[in-house]
Amino acid sequence: MAVPGRSSVLVAALIALASVAAVAGEVFFQEKFDDGWEDRWVKSDWKKDDSTAGEWNHTSGKWNGDADDKGIQTSEDYRFYAISAQYPEFSNKDKTLVLQFSVKHEQKLDCGGGYVKLLGGDVDPKKFGGETPYSIMFGPDICGYATKKVHAILTKNGKNHLIKKEVPCETDQLTHVYTLIIRPDATYSILIDNTEKQSGSIYDDWDILPPKKIKDPEAKKPDDWDDKEYIPDPEDKKPEGYDDIPKEISDPDAKKPEDWDDEEDGEWTAPTIPNPEYKGPWKQKKIKNPDYKGKWKAPLIDNPEYKDDPYVYAFDSLKHIGIELWQVKSGTLFDNMLITDDPEYAKKFAEETWGKHKDAEKAAFDEAEKKRLEEESANTEEDNDDADEEEDEADDDKAHTDTEAVDSTNVKTEDGKGASVEKSDDSKEASAEEKEHDEL
Numbered sequence: 001m002a003v004p005g006r007s008s009v010l011v012a013a014l015i016a017l018a019s020v021a022a023v024a025g026e027v028f029f030q031e032k033f034d035d036g037w038e039d040r041w042v043k044s045d046w047k048k049d050d051s052t053a054g055e056w057n058h059t060s061g062k063w064n065g066d067a068d069d070k071g072i073q074t075s076e077d078y079r080f081y082a083i084s085a086q087y088p089e090f091s092n093k094d095k096t097l098v099l100q101f102s103v104k105h106e107q108k109l110d111c112g113g114g115y116v117k118l119l120g121g122d123v124d125p126k127k128f129g130g131e132t133p134y135s136i137m138f139g140p141d142i143c144g145y146a147t148k149k150v151h152a153i154l155t156k157n158g159k160n161h162l163i164k165k166e167v168p169c170e171t172d173q174l175t176h177v178y179t180l181i182i183r184p185d186a187t188y189s190i191l192i193d194n195t196e197k198q199s200g201s202i203y204d205d206w207d208i209l210p211p212k213k214i215k216d217p218e219a220k221k222p223d224d225w226d227d228k229e230y231i232p233d234p235e236d237k238k239p240e241g242y243d244d245i246p247k248e249i250s251d252p253d254a255k256k257p258e259d260w261d262d263e264e265d266g267e268w269t270a271p272t273i274p275n276p277e278y279k280g281p282w283k284q285k286k287i288k289n290p291d292y293k294g295k296w297k298a299p300l301i302d303n304p305e306y307k308d309d310p311y312v313y314a315f316d317s318l319k320h321i322g323i324e325l326w327q328v329k330s331g332t333l334f335d336n337m338l339i340t341d342d343p344e345y346a347k348k349f350a351e352e353t354w355g356k357h358k359d360a361e362k363a364a365f366d367e368a369e370k371k372r373l374e375e376e377s378a379n380t381e382e383d384n385d386d387a388d389e390e391e392d393e394a395d396d397d398k399a400h401t402d403t404e405a406v407d408s409t410n411v412k413t414e415d416g417k418g419a420s421v422e423k424s425d426d427s428k429e430a431s432a433e434e435k436e437h438d439e440l
């Protein structure tokens with residue numbers, strides 16, 4: 001356990017804090033994954049029994065802006081990952097809470113999560129897994145074409161509440177910083193790379209509390225409520241003889257052919273053509289209804305179920321930060337985690353880590369891509385074996401289907417409105433089993 005190291009973490013954090021600027025805020029947790037990180041983090045035993053627990057690689061990755069700036073990266077495909085660290089327990093009541101970390105999907109992630117969780121004091125880090133209750137889950141999640149979003153899940157009274165607003169995540173293979181700020185006035189902001197992507201009120205953007213107002217269930221539409229917007233025009237009358245106009249007439253221009261023999265060919269009749277006078281069945285014109293009152297809506301009344309919770313944003317116990325993921329393709333690298341009450345400090349921390357290295361990382365990535373493409377085309381030239389190529393394609397297809405079939409988080413909204421997230425582990429297990437089954 002990381003207990004002996006805890007005070008040194010704090011000291012390290014305080015030193016780092018002092019070096020950034022004079023800050024009024026407090027840093028609850030800060031992790032740059034420098035050497036010694038393994039003393040501070042506990043790998044869970046979750047999934048070890050069935051050998052589907054993945055290993056972490058302490059690395060700066062294949063491309064980076066500073067080879068010495070390491071993080072931890074998922075290193076095995078089709079694996080579950082669960083690891084956590086602890087910090088002195090606190091509550092964000094009456095405080096601002098900032099949760100921030102960077103993540104890089106080097107593998108060109110097509111299905112997998114890149115989020116972290118904050119958990120309470122009653123967590124056994126050795127048993128931390130998909131079923132472990134958490135307070136906050138935050139970060140990007142990608143699966144297939146449909147899911148490319150930032151999760152921000154708040155757990156209240158045992159229920160996971162998803163943010164109702166869409167927050168698209170980054171999808172490239174570079175490092176990005178994700179920041180969640182929750183303020184004591186129950187407002188929030190979500191930032192990517194220090195740029196605000198979403199903000200608002202926790203009351204509005206999560207269904208944590210029941211709605212303040214509901215439609216009056218007693219109200220009924222009055223009998224004389226006219227909700228027809230258009231009515232037939234009483235002035236519009238069917239013209240006399242309208243129905244007598246035939247649809248077709250015999251062609252006035254047709255002539256009996258000269259070689260027509262009435263005896264042999266029968267009596268000649270002109271072919272019929274559409275009647276230009278015919279206008280179809282008569283329809284009465286419609287006009288705006290002068291008595292139209294609009295669509296009837298039940299009046300809103302105060303919801304008797306509603307009770308304000310001024311601490312809707314707050315969690316009593318925050319003590320662990322954890323990463324719990326299922327990855328089809330590994331290569332997700334986490335770094336520079338931070339929990340503080342000071343958004344300014346977080347901003348500077350991001351600038352001094354990600355911000356300082358991002359251009360060099362981009363250049364390194366471009367270089368690596370160039371090399372990869374060159375190697376790829378060299379291989380294609382060498383490789384004239386059609387059978388091999390077909391096999392490769394079949395593999396690609398398979399990988400694709402796998403990713404489409406597996407929801408990386410299994411965060412399901414039960415009523416389609418973004419409600420509770422439960423039972424995530426079962427479906428993960430099912431996915432893993434499907435996977436194994438496929439490979440038999």
Ligand SMILES: *[C@@H]1O[C@H](CO)[C@@H](O)[C@H](O)[C@H]1NC(C)=O
Nearest residue numbers: 057058059060061062063075
């Ligand atoms: C760890 O990452 C580095 C850099 O990408 C790589 O060279 C190395 O093979 C990885 N190690 C494992 C065990 O995956």
